[in-house]
Amino acid sequence: MRARALPGPWWLVRRRQDLPSELDWLSSEEQRHLARLQVEKRRNDWLLGRWTAKSAFLGSPYWAGVDTDLADLTVRQAADGAPEALLRGRPLPLTLSISHRRGWGLCALAPEGMLVGCDLEAVEARSPAFLEDYFTSEEQVALEGLPSVETDRLATLFWAAKESALKALRVGLRADTRRIQTTVTGGLEAVETWRSLAVQDTQSDRRFGGWSRMLGELTLVVVTSPSSGEPVALDNRP
Secondary structure (H helix, E strand, O other): OOOOOOOOOEEEEEEHHHOOOOOOOOOHHHHHHHHHOOOHHHHHHHHHHHHHHHHHHHOOHHHOOOOOOHHHEEEEEOOOOOEEEEEOOEEOOEEEEEEEEOOEEEEEEEEOOOEEEEEEEEOOOOOHHHHHHHOOHHHHHHHOOOOHHHHHHHHHHHHHHHHHHHHHOOOHHHOOHHHEEEEEOOOOOOOOOOEEEEEEEOOOOEEEEEEEEEEOOEEEEEEEEOOOOOOEEOOOOO
């Protein structure tokens, strides 16, 4: 299958209540993995992430003309912990990222060769010690003097951008979050439309194009390298 050229990555959100009651959409490998998850929250979050990812594939050109069902598709962790998708055991020519928070699941898809990462975060206060430990000096300066509501919103955006970039780099939070520098331009109003941001991995000097928006009380971020256009929704949900 050949991926279409995209102006931006695809994205899709799903809610926990969207999960099917039956599990026949899981592949045999996914069924075995689920059986090993004993903590209910971990099971629910894992299922939500897989259902969101598979729903994204259903709406993408990668699924067009494919005569199969969702149980033939496996979304699993690669050796480095990043998600990867296989159709009947063969890797699909795409990259993907998954996030979940407070009953919402998010999946971002991109063509093979494009790095993509996404994150959902609840807007909340973060302590000065947290900011010092995980944020760059430039990010800490950007937070100084803001009203508390804007401080919380911007700090959450910085954190979501860091997680997204580290996911795209396939290192996750094993890496120092201060290697990721995020720059936001424009206002900090809580809007449910996409706004651009710049993200840089200072360790490798790799630069990402970033996009952020609100999803209810959650901050949603998608980053890609190379930079891309605005993320493209896979259906008409917000």
